[in-house]
Structure formats: structure tokens, C-alpha cells
Amino acid sequence: MDIFEPFHQLSMWEDSFKVDHSTLNSIASPMLKMNISSLENKSEYISHESREPSGDDQETTEEPVPKVLRRQAQNREAARKCRLRKKAYVQQLETSRLKLMQLELEIEKTRKQGLYRSNSFDVSYMRSSGIINSGISLFEIEYGRWIEEQDRQNEELRNALQINVSNLQLHLLVESSLNQYSNLFRMKAEAAKADVFYLISGAWKSPVERLFLWIGGSRPSQILNIIVPKLEALTDQQIASINNLRLSSQQAEDALSIGLEKLQQSMIHNIQADPLDFGNYGFQMASAMDKGEAVEGFVIQADHLRQQALLYMSRILTIGQSARGLLAMGEYFQRLRTLSLLWTAHSCDQFYPTQHSN
């Protein structure tokens, strides 16, 4: 019994009427046919039945005869069967409805668990491995939502700065903005556990953002370079602190880069097997796997560096300056994403020229 064919059910229900009707039709009695029609309330059957004039008209004026009684009994039986069928049909509709609700809940649940992939980003994760990693799928979905929230917060910051809201309100906005970034780092940490190579590849970022990729994200020192020109009324002390922060960050970034390079070298060393040394293959692969896990450590440290840079920056700056800085950062990433969209559209146009392109 298919839940997607209710009309089929109804017609089946109706069909069984037709069956009964044909047996009734064999015994002509227009009056009785009229009775049956009024019982069922099916006008089509009335139109189908032709009122055949016959000598049976006389029976309606006399005492009920066995034939009539039998007719009436059959009538009642048909009506009873009809009601039973209707009851069964309604029950089936109810169970189907419940089943549909259950399926909808399950879909929502699995979507949350990440067995669905969001199509809003140009990510080739599925294509490369063919295996769905639910942790990564979940990250992609969450990241999509994060971007939306980020854009919304940028808008709020922009408006707040334009209309000159109080410092308290700005403080709240700055706090939420910093929290947003904390959320992102938390999400990335989970994704790193699921598949660090996916995360470090930047596949989840928009194409143009990937150009500036450093260990699975942005370079903190580069972000500082973007923010600082947009800041107003910096004191000498602030400028000195910012320069120190930028220098420290650069040094830390370089150290991590060198460390990661060393990791890459040792990984290459591990997987280079002597072609004749079959016995060692498994061991070498296992060592290489350990190195793979060590990559996670670097991504965590890189994100930690990003978070610290944001934190110390917000401490050096006033609330107004922090708000402006965060907005500048948000807008920078927004523009990179927009550029990516334009770029993708442009590339598609080149490949599949539309009528509108020249």
C-alpha cells in the first residue's frame, strides 16, 4: 500500500462499489437503485443507472416480498462493507501521515549530523574521496551559517558606527564579533579531528581566499596589516604595541611554517620505501600516519595564534577602534568572497559562453 497513491486508494474504494452495483443492476428495481444511491451519495452512479421501465414497479406498492427483503439485506451488507473499507482507508491515511512526520524528523536529524552536503560552496570534497565524512559535512553546513551570521554582524557594526551609538552598545557588538571568531576556531578544531588535510587545504574557503592561505587560514600579521590603516587616532603607545604584536606574530608564524616544513620532510622520508624492503612498508606507513596526525597540532597552533592576535589587538585598541577594526576585517573577507563569486561566474562564462557575454 503506497502512501503516495491516495487517489488510487479512493478509486479502489469506489471500485468495490461498482462491483456491488453490477450485481444489483442485474435485478432491475429502479426504486431500490434510488435508495442505494441516496445511501452512498454518489451522483455518478445515479446518472449511470438508466431507469428501465419494467413491470417491477408494482412491487413497491405491495408488502415487502422475500426478494425485496433479500435486496435490503444485501444493501445493508454493502453499506457495512463500505463503512469498514472507509474506516480501513482512513486508518491507513493516519499511519501514512505519522510515517511521513517520522521521515521528516529523521531527515532533519541526519541533516544536522552532516550526512547531507551543502551545495552553496564550490567544494570538491566528495569528488576526491567518494566517502562522506559526516564531521566535514557538518562543518560545511555550520560554516555556511557562520558566513551568514558574520555578514549580519558586519551590517550591524557598519550601521552602529555610522549612527554613532554609545560605547556600551559598541562594546556588546565587539564582544559578539569576537565570540563569532571563537566559534569559528571551535568549529575548525572539530573539523581538524575529522579530516585535518581537508581543513588545511582551505577547500572550505572561497577560491580567492585560498590564495592567501597559511596553515588552514589567514596569516594574523597580514590581517593586522589590513586593519591598521583603517584605524583612526592611534596614540604613539598604541602604534608601538601594534608593531610589536605584528612582529611577534610574524616570528611565531615563521616558526610554525618552518616546523611544518620539517614535518613534511619527515613524512616524505617515511613514505619513501626501499622497493625491495616489503617488510618495512607497513611500519613506514604507520609512521607516516603519525606524522599526519601531527599536522593537526600545527593547525591548532595556527588557529591559536589567530585567536591570540585578535585578543591582544582588542586589548590595545579602544572600543571604537576595535569596532572599526573588526568591521574592516569583516569587509575584507566579504570582498574576497564576492570576488570569488564574480570570478567563478566569469570562469563559467568563458567556458560556456552565454548569449550575454561578448
Added chain:
Amino acid sequence: MEKVMRLATEKGVVIFTKSSCCLCYAVNVLFQEIGVYPVVHEIDKDPDGKEMEKAITKLGCNAPVPAVFIGGKLVGSTNEVMSLHLSGSLIPLLRPYTRM
């Protein structure tokens, strides 16, 4: 534990590492970038390595390696060193031990 403390106080800046640990290498590189040359002890090459690792964890270091000691006191692992450096507190801490 004694071995760890003895080695940690031998020189101004001491790092306990493992030869396979590249984050340890990164931390060492960072120190060198700011003009400090720490003494490095690879505990995986040390016969007492396992006990040393336990001792370091007991001292409160969240990762056994790298474990950074400055002036005989445990500073922490990669996280702590990076935070200190970004906050500008690492260099002052190292000043007595620069170019050792």
C-alpha cells in the same frame, strides 16, 4: 622528577622535546629567532624518558612535549609560549638569558 628538575635548572632556557616532534622544533626555532639558544633534551632518546614524561605532565604541562623551562620554572608548552610571545611578555622573561 629529580632528573627533570635538575636538567631544567642547569641552564636558563631548557626545552624537553622528542626527536619526532616538529612542534618542538618550531618552538626552538622561535627562541632562536628572538636570539635565545635553549638547551634541548630529547626525552625519547633518554633511557628515563618515560618517567620524565610523567614528571612533566605532573608539573602541569598540558602536552608532555615541548616543555619549556625558563629560569628553572615551567612556562608551559607551545600554546603558552605563543601566547606569551604575542602578549609581549616572552622577551622580557628571556632578557637575562639572551645569547647564552
